[in-house]
Amino acid sequence: MSNFISIDEYLKFLKKYKNIPIVSIAIEIPNIPSIVVDSSIGFKKIINHLIRDHKYKRLAFIQGPSKHPEAFERFEVYKSVLKENNINYDPDLVVPGDFIEISGIKAIEILLDERKVDFDAIVSSNDDMAFGALKALQRRDISIPNDIALVGFDDIQRSALCNPPMTTVKQPLYEQGKKSLELLIDLIDRKEDVPHLTILPTKAIYRRSCGCFSDQFSNISTEKNIRTGLDPFTQLNKEKKSIITKLHNIAVNHKTNLNYLHFKRIFDSYIEGIKNDDPLVFLKTNEEILRKEITKNHKLSYWHNLIIKLYSLTIHFFNLDKEKKLFVENIIHQSRFQLEQLLFQRESIRREEDKEKILILNSIRRSLMSNFTIQTLAKSINEQLPKIGVKSCYLCLFEDYKKITPYSILISAYNESESTKYSITDNKERFKTAKLLPEKYLNKNRQYNLIVITVFFRDENKFGYIVFESPEDVSEIQTLTxxxxxxxxxxxxxxxxxxxxxxxxSSNKELDEFASIVAHDLKQPLTVIQASLNILKETNSKKLDSESNELIDFSVDASNRMKTMIDDLLHFSRVTTSMIEFNEIGLESILDQVKSDLSVLIKDTKAEITNDPLPKIIGSKTLLTQLFQNLVNNAIKFRGERTPHIHIGVSDKNKSWIFTIKDNGIGIDKIYFEKIFQIFQRVNTNKKYIGTGIGLAICKKIVEKHKGSIWVESESEKGSTFFFKIPKDLNSL
Incomplete structure (x- = not known):
């Protein structure tokens, strides 16, 4: 985080956690125990090495983030070493960076393309930027180290594996982690003597990118055995303890579990093989220990150093015996070949395992991503994660999905060693979040190495966290989380x-019930009014004057329109709220039904209705009948003085059908194209064209129920064409 924000912003962020124990790594923070690395020791050595051993004078420098204290310190070291060696500081050789690889690529572009400067070597503030510089230089066919030397800082794993291997400065990362945990425990235990500042040294690691060869090639001793009177094996026996200790120290520096006795066996079998001219004694012992290390998945790259060290510590004892010396060289070569075979074998197995693991991980991701309920997700976690070697995992969710809460709920638990499987389907187990897990899942008689990863989605939801017991690959777990x-x-x-x-x-049901009740309550008095008006007209029309009879006729028409409007409104409500069942239906039969229902109107107006061959589609027979009937009825109604000519067309558009109802009627002005599909909207208020303004709104709802859309194209007095589109496979939507 501190790579991307200022120190003041970082301190402000830390204030949120002032009430809990904190240890700072890499940055000295006031009032907080801090572990920092003295970059100057290793960095000075490596820059002096470029100047004094390789005779480089023009050293380019890639800086780190401008406000980062370690980046500032490394830049100061660079300038001070130049001054110590009487080399003038040249600002054109210094380029900005931000500790990420792409800034190393940009640095080369600035130096070579923009500034066009010459330089012998590049000093990068970290390895990642050095990798970027290496990539950019190699793209230009510039050889490292033959044309330009390159050094970095950090000694991350990739540094030893890149081409060429990177000369760099090793940070004591393991020691930092170990010391930070020790300090944190002291803070938790409220010890008073916790040091405010702990400084750890760095170490220069020389590899090929600066022009040097690996230490393996330069550490072979050329000592002479001047004690000619003693048997070499007697002398070796006297040096035995010292040699074994030196071999063991190499292993200790590489954090292996091999102890002193392992190296005693290696040394004894080595001497026995030389004494008896039998290399198999040494090679068998070597192989046995190496294979055990492979089984435990321990790193073996340092074994090259061990073999070279063993050779350099023993070869000079046989300087006077050419045959034995030749045998020693032969047995060392055989052991190195043996090591290469085992490393190749392990790498081949690992590649196959990686392929298999990728397939498993992809399968797990698909499984996780296809489970969208908490219950099925919990089951999937318990079934899938053991496939990638996860020994135990516990998924816990906060009670509120948007923030950390005092209490959490255990959703799933899996523990291979204790045969524990638990999911939410059993019961919800609530516990204090500060406890991390319910106590029954953590055996007090054993030690746990737990990794806790937050389960979240962007900044929107903090769902909870998942607890793993020492997984082999944390990056895989982070991705799955x-x-x-x-x-x-x-x-x-x-x-x-x-x-x-x-x-x-529920709302639709209530609305439907409400509409039915309202319609019933409105219809009942309306029916009484209509009946009364009809009786009044039949019995008293001769007694009343023409004006009174006209008022009665007007009232009857109004009550009929009111009844029609109530019926249409009720129908609109049911179309809107009801659940629809879709089946395969033939539109030819629906059109025949519509023509039959409108036969009187068709006959009276002499309407001519034609159609394309209509397909079978998936839909609601009742609603589609209503749709066609409303549209055909409107086409006949709004005919003007013309004889109606109506054509029903259809076109196949890949995944949808597009239907058209085309007429030669009075048309619609463009400004009303959207308005006509809204409820109670009547464009034409001429008494000749009676209606409620609900028909097209019902059509729109019917089409939307079929996951489609409806629109119109028209010009005033030039007819109209109504279009509606319906998907072919409604059941898949």
């Missing part, structure tokens, strides 16, 4: 959608 967060977000959205659908269904 992100997948779990995405799956939980998907599940949460589906859950919210389901709740909204249920709420909507």
């Amino acid at each position: 992100r997948n779990i967060g995405i799956a939980l977000k998907g599940g949460l959205l589906l859950q919210e959608r389901q709740l909204l659908l249920e709420k909507l269904a």
